[in-house]
Amino acid sequence: MADSKGNSLVIKIVVVALWLALIIPGGRQLAAHRNYEEAVVLGPGVTEVKKLSDWAPYVANTPNDCSIYVLDSGVPGGSMLVIGGTHPEEPAGVLSAVTIVENVVPTTGKIYVAVRANRSASTVTRPGDAYPQFFNINTDFGKRTFRMGDRWSNPLDSWPDPEVYVHYPSKQLLAYMDVRNLNRTWPGRPDGMITERTTRAFIDMIKAENIDIFVDNHEAELEYSVISTIVAHQAAADVAAMASMMLSAGEFNMGMEFSPTLLHGLSHREVGDHTDAYAFEIEVPEPFLDRVRGITDEALLLEGKDEFVMRAGQAGLLYEKIDENGWNIHERVGRTNSTIDMIVQMFAMFYPDKPITYESLPMRNDIVANGLGHYLLDPAQAEADRVVYE
Numbered sequence: 001m002a003d004s005k006g007n008s009l010v011i012k013i014v015v016v017a018l019w020l021a022l023i024i025p026g027g028r029q030l031a032a033h034r035n036y037e038e039a040v041v042l043g044p045g046v047t048e049v050k051k052l053s054d055w056a057p058y059v060a061n062t063p064n065d066c067s068i069y070v071l072d073s074g075v076p077g078g079s080m081l082v083i084g085g086t087h088p089e090e091p092a093g094v095l096s097a098v099t100i101v102e103n104v105v106p107t108t109g110k111i112y113v114a115v116r117a118n119r120s121a122s123t124v125t126r127p128g129d130a131y132p133q134f135f136n137i138n139t140d141f142g143k144r145t146f147r148m149g150d151r152w153s154n155p156l157d158s159w160p161d162p163e164v165y166v167h168y169p170s171k172q173l174l175a176y177m178d179v180r181n182l183n184r185t186w187p188g189r190p191d192g193m194i195t196e197r198t199t200r201a202f203i204d205m206i207k208a209e210n211i212d213i214f215v216d217n218h219e220a221e222l223e224y225s226v227i228s229t230i231v232a233h234q235a236a237a238d239v240a241a242m243a244s245m246m247l248s249a250g251e252f253n254m255g256m257e258f259s260p261t262l263l264h265g266l267s268h269r270e271v272g273d274h275t276d277a278y279a280f281e282i283e284v285p286e287p288f289l290d291r292v293r294g295i296t297d298e299a300l301l302l303e304g305k306d307e308f309v310m311r312a313g314q315a316g317l318l319y320e321k322i323d324e325n326g327w328n329i330h331e332r333v334g335r336t337n338s339t340i341d342m343i344v345q346m347f348a349m350f351y352p353d354k355p356i357t358y359e360s361l362p363m364r365n366d367i368v369a370n371g372l373g374h375y376l377l378d379p380a381q382a383e384a385d386r387v388v389y390e
Ligand SMILES: [Zn+2]
Pocket: 086, 087, 090, 183, 217, 218, 219
């Protein structure tokens, strides 16, 4: 009797010890990712760094009070807001925003940039899908490390999810987890859950600053039909169609489609409906997001090469081409930047009274030729007050 009691106690102690041996190092990794300070260096064009809560006090002291980088030429003109990191598992959108902050010098009008529009979603990945926690970009001075993220806000910041997410104000029913999806909670509300509050904060900012052009950077899986395209609100359709034609006649194919009028919560629908800004979403290809992908690692995230996705393409299951060269991060960031630039140029053609001009935006051909890292600045070489941590 005594022996079996002793044995069961030993078994319990061993089980608890094994459990702790798994949970402590695992938890430490998750905490290190959540608390990692991601450097953004202020380029020569940045005149001010504000917080989203400067326009919307109801996001102060939340994980989503992200930095808003202001590039003000001092010359009256139009204004543009570019947001990266709506979906932090789409790194080209984030890195495009970083290249704007670190390189662009405005010469007419004003540019606002959010690198981490949903900061909370950048503090969690998908361990169950074996996502890498970080990714590194090789630069002229070494590596720059960025947080990999998820599509949805961190449940630690937004819990519990409802049984069904009732979109405000349309009352459209959406999947429960999309109450944490920054591209399903527009236009948001100040007393909603954190992701709804974040989109409402951007709406308030867009109105207060009279933003003319709103661009939401994304990437898409090749199995999804909305890819290599600009999705535009109907008010912005002429500008988007011209940009699509000019790009497709030149360096690369970029389509254009209308934002569905009855599908609510998306940025290109609600920003266009609730503000005076012309709303655009850019989607470039990211094989990492495809469900049929192989090993889900940093190499796939950055190089975009995958034999299984290629096989899906051979079977006619994809909406974009892929070959053994894949879709690397240089191509994806480059296309995003060149598309933003073309939208700005076409907007200036239609609305010459609201010009936005600038220098030194790295374009697709530059980035593909020189590598993305060539356009990232060295935080160690910058003045301390010219480095911001996201
Ligand atoms: Zn996305």
